[in-house]
Amino acid sequence: MPKRNKIIAVYPGSFDPLTNGHLDIIKKASAMFPEIIIAAANNLNKNHCFSLQDRLSMIKEAVKDIKNVKAAAFDGLVADYLARINSFILIRGLRAVSDFEYEFQMALMNRNLNAKIETIFLMPDLDYTFLSSSLVKEIAILGGKTVKFVPPCVEKKLKLLRKR
Amino acid sequence: MPKRNKIIAVYPGSFDPLTNGHLDIIKKASAMFPEIIIAAANNLNKNHCFSLQDRLSMIKEAVKDIKNVKAAAFDGLVADYLARINSFILIRGLRAVSDFEYEFQMALMNRNLNAKIETIFLMPDLDYTFLSSSLVKEIAILGGKTVKFVPPCVEKKLKLLRKR
Amino acid sequence: MPKRNKIIAVYPGSFDPLTNGHLDIIKKASAMFPEIIIAAANNLNKNHCFSLQDRLSMIKEAVKDIKNVKAAAFDGLVADYLARINSFILIRGLRAVSDFEYEFQMALMNRNLNAKIETIFLMPDLDYTFLSSSLVKEIAILGGKTVKFVPPCVEKKLKLLRKR
Amino acid sequence: MPKRNKIIAVYPGSFDPLTNGHLDIIKKASAMFPEIIIAAANNLNKNHCFSLQDRLSMIKEAVKDIKNVKAAAFDGLVADYLARINSFILIRGLRAVSDFEYEFQMALMNRNLNAKIETIFLMPDLDYTFLSSSLVKEIAILGGKTVKFVPPCVEKKLKLLRKR
Amino acid sequence: MPKRNKIIAVYPGSFDPLTNGHLDIIKKASAMFPEIIIAAANNLNKNHCFSLQDRLSMIKEAVKDIKNVKAAAFDGLVADYLARINSFILIRGLRAVSDFEYEFQMALMNRNLNAKIETIFLMPDLDYTFLSSSLVKEIAILGGKTVKFVPPCVEKKLKLLRKR
Amino acid sequence: MPKRNKIIAVYPGSFDPLTNGHLDIIKKASAMFPEIIIAAANNLNKNHCFSLQDRLSMIKEAVKDIKNVKAAAFDGLVADYLARINSFILIRGLRAVSDFEYEFQMALMNRNLNAKIETIFLMPDLDYTFLSSSLVKEIAILGGKTVKFVPPCVEKKLKLLRKR
Numbered sequence: 009m010p011k012r013n014k015i016i017a018v019y020p021g022s023f024d025p026l027t028n029g030h031l032d033i034i035k036k037a038s039a040m041f042p043e044i045i046i047a048a049a050n051n052l053n054k055n056h057c058f059s060l061q062d063r064l065s066m067i068k069e070a071v072k073d074i075k076n077v078k079a080a081a082f083d084g085l086v087a088d089y090l091a092r093i094n095s096f097i098l099i100r101g102l103r104a105v106s107d108f109e110y111e112f113q114m115a116l117m118n119r120n121l122n123a124k125i126e127t128i129f130l131m132p133d134l135d136y137t138f139l140s141s142s143l144v145k146e147i148a149i150l151g152g153k154t155v156k157f158v159p160p161c162v163e164k165k166l167k168l169l170r171k172r
Numbered sequence: 173m174p175k176r177n178k179i180i181a182v183y184p185g186s187f188d189p190l191t192n193g194h195l196d197i198i199k200k201a202s203a204m205f206p207e208i209i210i211a212a213a214n215n216l217n218k219n220h221c222f223s224l225q226d227r228l229s230m231i232k233e234a235v236k237d238i239k240n241v242k243a244a245a246f247d248g249l250v251a252d253y254l255a256r257i258n259s260f261i262l263i264r265g266l267r268a269v270s271d272f273e274y275e276f277q278m279a280l281m282n283r284n285l286n287a288k289i290e291t292i293f294l295m296p297d298l299d300y301t302f303l304s305s306s307l308v309k310e311i312a313i314l315g316g317k318t319v320k321f322v323p324p325c326v327e328k329k330l331k332l333l334r335k336r
Numbered sequence: 337m338p339k340r341n342k343i344i345a346v347y348p349g350s351f352d353p354l355t356n357g358h359l360d361i362i363k364k365a366s367a368m369f370p371e372i373i374i375a376a377a378n379n380l381n382k383n384h385c386f387s388l389q390d391r392l393s394m395i396k397e398a399v400k401d402i403k404n405v406k407a408a409a410f411d412g413l414v415a416d417y418l419a420r421i422n423s424f425i426l427i428r429g430l431r432a433v434s435d436f437e438y439e440f441q442m443a444l445m446n447r448n449l450n451a452k453i454e455t456i457f458l459m460p461d462l463d464y465t466f467l468s469s470s471l472v473k474e475i476a477i478l479g480g481k482t483v484k485f486v487p488p489c490v491e492k493k494l495k496l497l498r499k500r
Numbered sequence: 501m502p503k504r505n506k507i508i509a510v511y512p513g514s515f516d517p518l519t520n521g522h523l524d525i526i527k528k529a530s531a532m533f534p535e536i537i538i539a540a541a542n543n544l545n546k547n548h549c550f551s552l553q554d555r556l557s558m559i560k561e562a563v564k565d566i567k568n569v570k571a572a573a574f575d576g577l578v579a580d581y582l583a584r585i586n587s588f589i590l591i592r593g594l595r596a597v598s599d600f601e602y603e604f605q606m607a608l609m610n611r612n613l614n615a616k617i618e619t620i621f622l623m624p625d626l627d628y629t630f631l632s633s634s635l636v637k638e639i640a641i642l643g644g645k646t647v648k649f650v651p652p653c654v655e656k657k658l659k660l661l662r663k664r
Numbered sequence: 665m666p667k668r669n670k671i672i673a674v675y676p677g678s679f680d681p682l683t684n685g686h687l688d689i690i691k692k693a694s695a696m697f698p699e700i701i702i703a704a705a706n707n708l709n710k711n712h713c714f715s716l717q718d719r720l721s722m723i724k725e726a727v728k729d730i731k732n733v734k735a736a737a738f739d740g741l742v743a744d745y746l747a748r749i750n751s752f753i754l755i756r757g758l759r760a761v762s763d764f765e766y767e768f769q770m771a772l773m774n775r776n777l778n779a780k781i782e783t784i785f786l787m788p789d790l791d792y793t794f795l796s797s798s799l800v801k802e803i804a805i806l807g808g809k810t811v812k813f814v815p816p817c818v819e820k821k822l823k824l825l826r827k828r
Numbered sequence: 829m830p831k832r833n834k835i836i837a838v839y840p841g842s843f844d845p846l847t848n849g850h851l852d853i854i855k856k857a858s859a860m861f862p863e864i865i866i867a868a869a870n871n872l873n874k875n876h877c878f879s880l881q882d883r884l885s886m887i888k889e890a891v892k893d894i895k896n897v898k899a900a901a902f903d904g905l906v907a908d909y910l911a912r913i914n915s916f917i918l919i920r921g922l923r924a925v926s927d928f929e930y931e932f933q934m935a936l937m938n939r940n941l942n943a944k945i946e947t948i949f950l951m952p953d954l955d956y957t958f959l960s961s962s963l964v965k966e967i968a969i970l971g972g973k974t975v976k977f978v979p980p981c982v983e984k985k986l987k988l989l990r991k992r
Contacts, residue, residue, distance in 0.1 A: 040917060053638075084643050104276070113630045117630045117639075119953075126860070127951060131932065134463070147281075261368060268604070272430075272436045279459055292458055293430065293457035294456055295440065295455060298793065301793075302612065316576070317613075441796075445795075504696075532784070589696060594785065618692050623772075626772065626954045709966075768958075773958045777967075
């Protein structure tokens with residue numbers, strides 16, 4: 009197990025796209041742990057709206073001012089990714105009961121695949137309780153304003169969805 | 173805010189197709205508010221089983237005897253639609269906990285997009301607790317009887333699904 | 337069934353004591369229905385912290401500026417009370433899944449005891465999601481500040497709890 | 501109603517593929533009832549990963565040593581299938597709250613379609629709480645080990661998914 | 665493990681008092697298993713409304729016409745009681761998500777205390793979804809009618825609660 | 829905000845008594861943060877089974893071999909306690925959905941009382957999913973074995989409950 013001042017916490021997800029809810033979780037985590045890696049999944053089986061390249065560059069732009077936070081992409085199982093980078097802490101946000109059940113199942117599975125992994129759950133600020141990447145995309149497609157829900161660099165990309 | 177005797181309550185949904193559960197909510201709402209508009213979403217991103225035209229004509233046929241109820245179609249965000257027709261009341265049915273979480277998220281988002289909107293939740297009669305449009309379609313496709321679950325005009329259309 | 341411009345909606349509860357969350361529900365309901373009665377239960381089997389007299393006078397003070405809202409006490413079943421005052425609409429607030437299940441059970445039972453009763457559920461503003469009368473009392477007893485959570489007239493009474 | 505020593509309990513599902521969680525439910529049920537039929541749905545509307553033939557042969561291989569258990573395929577509604585084979589007991593596993601809600605809806609619908617049907621819910625061992633066919637497939641596709649989660653005959657087939 | 669034609673299933677509870685919901689579960693279970701024992705807990709730590717003697721005699725009266733059902737009292741842990749009478753099946757009713765969580769915890773604990781025990785969950789008819797012993801007692805105390813919710817022998821005893 | 833190598837995380841609770849589930853959470857947290865304080869509430873309004881002195885000495889005995897873990901008692905609000913000791917991290921365990929809702933309400937309230945506080949949720953090992961202090965006490969009172977559920981020093985005290 010790494011020394012406490014070398015602890016790396018991983019925040020994995022699709023980030024398709026990153027929302028202000030994700031950003032809130034990242035800020036909270038960055039105050040707790042020495043290093044945070046935001047890990048964007050390169051899951052070819054999922055239909056992502058934005059390419060891995062786009063998702064990653066939006067994250068990098070949004071977190072550029074938070075010193076101990078990096079962004080990276082990963083292939084395969086998140087449990088294997090943590091083993092490769094010598095991390096044992098997985099960070100996830102919890103907004104509601106439905107989140108909770110899915111996240112619990114994933115946390116149990118990840119612990120089963122790699123016994124060292126601990127998942128810690130953080131709660132976003134109330135203002136982000138109702139936010140999700142898919143809802144934000146739906147609003148953008150239906151012509152609604154998303155400026156309150158995502159960082160400026162994501163807002164620009166979302167506007168392009170409308171015009172498709 | 174409109175005068176209380178001019179209040180319009182909107183019941184939005186896909187209604188793909190209308191079930192007796194929806195109809196029960198509509199009847200309950202029509203006793204409470206001066207005017208009810210059943211608003212069928214023209215969401216091109218969703219794969220509807222019935223066309224907007226078909227969904228709307230089934231609704232109109234089913235509610236033709238309830239005086240203060242109208243049917244309409246809408247494009248874009250429901251929050252914008254309510255603003256356009258000067259309504260601030262959104263009606264939704266709640267059957268179970270899973271409904272509740274999704275509906276809560278949507279209600280919070282709608283309030284965020286248009287601060288005047290209030291969502292009110294009604295509970296269908298127990299006999300409709302297990303009903304949903306998707307379950308009714310699945311039963312029709314698998315050759316089951318749907319006569320107890322939908323109005324007669326919907327039953328006719330559902331039978332055609334089997335023959336596809 | 338009463339005419340729509342004579343509809344009375346009842347908001348029953350213990351109100352031990354009234355919180356800003358209750359007040360938010362009352363304001364939302366008062367914009368929807370011609371008349372609202374806040375009905376404080378005189379349930380001798382429950383251990384209330386404040387007397388019926390106190391609970392009622394705090395409510396009256398808090399809603400004195402909302403024209404179509406009255407406060408009243410009731411004995412026995414709420415279903416019987418609604419029948420006595422010729423109302424068929426019960427209003428309840430929903431904050432979370434645990435609320436939902438209890439409220440659903442009560443709504444089903446009330447409908448069973450009096451088939452005309454419809455329960456409508458309203459959602460308080462996000463800021464009141466975590467508020468409850470019992471939590472407010474616990475904070476007061478432990479010496480915390482409750483000024484953000486209750487109307488001024490309730491705040492005064494809560495301060496006395498500390499000194500007991 | 502059949503005599504108690506002739507009771508047939510049906511365990512229906514997609515089994516796409518059978519997991520050790522399913523197998524655990526089957527073993528528990530086989531100790532309770534004279535005869536168990538594992539009924540694999542031939543639902544052409546669902547996108548199965550394995551063919552009906554494959555799903556059925558994996559089940560047969562996995563349960564070959566449990567005397568009172570058989571496997572069968574069925575078309576159409578499960579409620580009609582139970583009527584055809586003179587069974588009134590449906591067995592389902594419950595792992596979590598989200599399971600529970602879906603299963604409740606299905607159980608109510610099945611009782612409505614065939615009033616004689618009773619659904620009984622069994623709880624798999626804790627070790628299988630986080631298992632599901634879809635999660636197992638996802639792990640296989642992402643290159644993870646599934647040997648702890650499925651019977652050997654299923655493990656062989658899952659490995660082929662990786663190579664696609 | 666006992667032979668299948670000698671299986672005893674135990675339905676434990678407080679039954680303070682027995683409701684029509686309990687009775688519905690008992691009837692469903694009696695069609696599935698050779699012998700059912702309704703086991704009333706003699707838990708001195710709980711404040712029961714009716715004495716063990718009263719609870720037991722109400723159960724016996726209510727089930728006297730169902731051949732394979734008996735009533736009994738038990739002390740201590742239900743897991744130990746099942747071991748003493750050579751039973752491995754525990755029956756519980758599930759009405760809602762809140763039931764589910766509590767019942768899951770108890771089922772896991774019972775399995776831990778006695779590895780042979782399997783808990784099976786049955787779902788009462790929809791009409792009993794909102795029923796509970798505590799709600800029935802509350803209605804009786806508040807002067808409501810309970811004739812639809814409990815067997816006649818329980819109704820008689822409940823009426824006496826009012827007069828206290 | 830304190831430097832990251834001086835972070836103190838607080839795990840508050842009644843610990844009436846400490847279980848192996850609590851201990852599991854403590855061990856997980858101690859690998860993540862430089863210092864952990866287990867804070868036993870001296871809440872005079874709750875009916876504790878064990879005195880504050882007893883609860884605290886059981887905790888101290890159980891964690892004596894974990895270097896960065898201390899035990900302490902606190903009065904009043906936990907939000908105020910964290911401010912006094914210059915901590916901003918609250919640790920809580922999550923076992924099930926019902927936990928989640930209560931914990932969410934408390935976390936939101938604590939954030940409201942002290943905006944700096946972040947609650948992080950950890951998940952105990954599956955073997956402790958069904959454990960709670962109250963269940964352990966009930967088993968002890970009913971004469972069951974609790975040796976698998978609590979540390980040896982707690983087991984000794986629990987045995988005394990039986991003899992009362």
